[in-house]
Amino acid sequence: MLEVRGLSAGYGPTQIIRGLDLDVAPGKIVAVLGANGVGKTTLNKTLSGLLPIQAGDIRFEGQPLGGDAADILERGLVHVPEGRKIFPNMTVRENLELGSYRRAKVRRAANLEKMFVQFPRLRERSTQRAGTLSGGEQQMLAIGRGLMAEPRLLILDEPSLGLSPLLVEEMFALIRRLNAEGQAILLVEQNVVQSLEVADTAYIIENGSCSLSGPASELAGNPAVLSAYLGLEIGDA
Amino acid sequence: MYSPAIIAEAMVNGLLTGAVYALVALGLTLVYGVLHIINFAHGALLTCAMFAVWGLSEGLGVNVYFTIVPLAVVMFGVGYALQYWLIGPASRGEDSNTLLVTLGLSIAIENALLAVFHSDTRTLSGDAAFDVVELGPMLLSRPRLIGFGVSLLVALVLWLLLTRTDAGKAMRAVAKEPMGARLAGIDVRHIFALTFGIGCACLAVAAGLLLPTFYVTPRVGNAFVLVAFTIVVLGGMGSVPGALIGGLLIGMVESLGGLLFGESLGQGGIFVIFILVLLLRPQGLFGARA
């Protein structure tokens, strides 16, 4: 459903992504892994139209993907960003409502109810200002806001960032649950082991392009990948 | 000294005027809150609106209050276009550029008005300004009562817009989290223009409410904007309820100051308040602590 070919992107003249190829098939979870600062978030921002494409092309459900962020969202590519980016001054309910600002607006009420079933915690806090939620609740809200647009493809950028181990487990359970309902997910994560467990395929990014890709189960068993990648992680910590 | 009736009357009169000040401040604080810029053209745009009211009323004989709605629509369009095609693109994301663009705009408008109208003072003919309504022991000016009512109504509409409509919610979202807003499919450039347009529409309403009791010159807007700026600081930069309460307070201070210390010193009280707020509560009455 998503085909990225020879993509280059970055900030102004700076190129961060250089000639990257990547595919997401319908209903699958694709993990994108890589050390800090290799450009995973930059890739997500380019896919969702926050950053321009410098070279290469992106096709989404057979059609070229381009235009501004609103056009891309309208086609069902929904990006839940790193750092949540919820609206702190607005209530939980308002945050969710704005998730359907441009897409799936007619089903807003029904989807809102779905979100409250999916995240009972958000129902309890529905009139609370989002800025006063705990980190875990904010992450749930960010995902809920994304789901309100009925994504065809959901991009999750480090959803487990800053969560306690228990909540990380919950997050991965949620990802599995969404996928079991048919949701295609592009998952960017630092949690290598768990990501490879839930994903169908995985890409390792290095120097702005894919250094390795394949079925997640194969990559998980590849000691070279893990030691190289985990080695970097420990080095950065 | 003064009888309680006179003091009460001064306070009520202050409240009435203050509501219209609040309207001018609402436009300013809304634009600040969402775009994070101080619109230095606010005063010049108010002057334009006042000349338009004066022209329609004197030239075409339209009742002042009937000019308000069409003019608000026109000013909304002007504001939207200014932000969408001029201020936004010219500022290229730099706040200091925005400052220069709006300042430049205000100078251009002011001089154009000076060229056409010279610095003469114009008022509406007719004696509507002296219409009074008896309320218990108080004699209140009818145009000011109308100004009060309409201003509160506009504030209410604005509040409903911000809290009940998607456009209003999008404005609040963009104010605090532009990137999150873009990812929710909100067109930030459109929302900025919408906000600026609403700010200008507030000025059109204020112009229609001010003119029956006030005069217009090519520089008249600046006086109101200075007061409005004090209100915005007092109420908390970007706070809509702050602008309303602040406007009413400032109106009262001005009126009581005028009564106790003489007309020319009435406005002095406003600036004393301005300094005190900056010293004691810089975030304003309703502002969040930085």
Ligand SMILES: Nc1ncnc2c1ncn2[C@@H]1O[C@H](COP(=O)(O)OP(=O)(O)OP(=O)(O)O)[C@@H](O)[C@H]1O
């Ligand atoms: N707004 C920006 N302007 C210029 N350079 C940027 C900007 N944002 C990120 N970069 C640079 O782009 C590179 C890639 O950043 P990016 O955020 O995509 O990394 P990442 O893979 O998501 O890292 P992490 O795992 O830490 O989230 C980094 O070197 C970063 O410094």
Ligand SMILES: [Mg+2]
């Ligand atoms: Mg990142």
